[in-house]
Amino acid sequence: MTFELRVIGRVESTLDPAAAPKQADEGAPDAWLVLDPSLREACADLAAGDELVVLTWLHEAARDVQVVQPRDDPARPPTGVFSTRSPARPNPIGMHPVRVLAVEGTRIHVDALEAFDGTPVVDLKPALAPRQER
Template sequence: MPGQPRATFELRALGHVESRLRAGDDAPKQADEGAPDAWLVLDPGLADACADLAPGDELVVVTWLHEADRDVQVVHPRDDPARPPTGVFSTRSPARPNPLGLHTVRVLVVDGTRVHVDALEAFDGTPVVDLKPVLTPRR
């Protein structure tokens, strides 16, 4: 709200992505566009937090898109100049004031605090901020 101070807080990386994608330009726009599998390499001190992860689990991986431009407010979706300029809050552009990435993946292997996942469009070295289970809707 105007006139109200911005809240500040600390966000820390829990680990990073190990992927064959080496730079942002290598990454597909969405996971279903050919993203490779990858490893989430988490801090060894998080072993208890990983204890119940299992192959087949669906997770939302929250990443910090550390190379994104945080000053961008309007983009051409998918970097396509034929598309009209659109406010970033209506897009999945990595360029945004707080560049959090959300990636839905399936767990393939859990090896301690290393989690092998399918189709992750984040590139090598991207910080991992959190993991959350995908919840199925109640009926």
């Protein structure tokens, strides 16, 4: 079975792939989500301060890797990709929690996004509170 996934925009970022952090809280820069202009109405209720989960397609990631060395640390045992946040996986979907800093039409400025410039954006979702707080 296959599914069609439509790219809705792209990331504009200064993130240097050679110096990229393993997690956003380790120094990822602010970035812009540049969405297709046809999605203006879908962005209408977004505002500074909103917390989102950005879903991206990690288009440069390997799709045939099943076991990785977490954080490229040889002291850690090889681990199946489903137990890691490695971009290498059968369907390289990135999941990035961010806070909205500003919205300009279909351009959304977000904090700490560990995605490279040009990374395809496939969806945005409002972040949910942890289970114990719901």
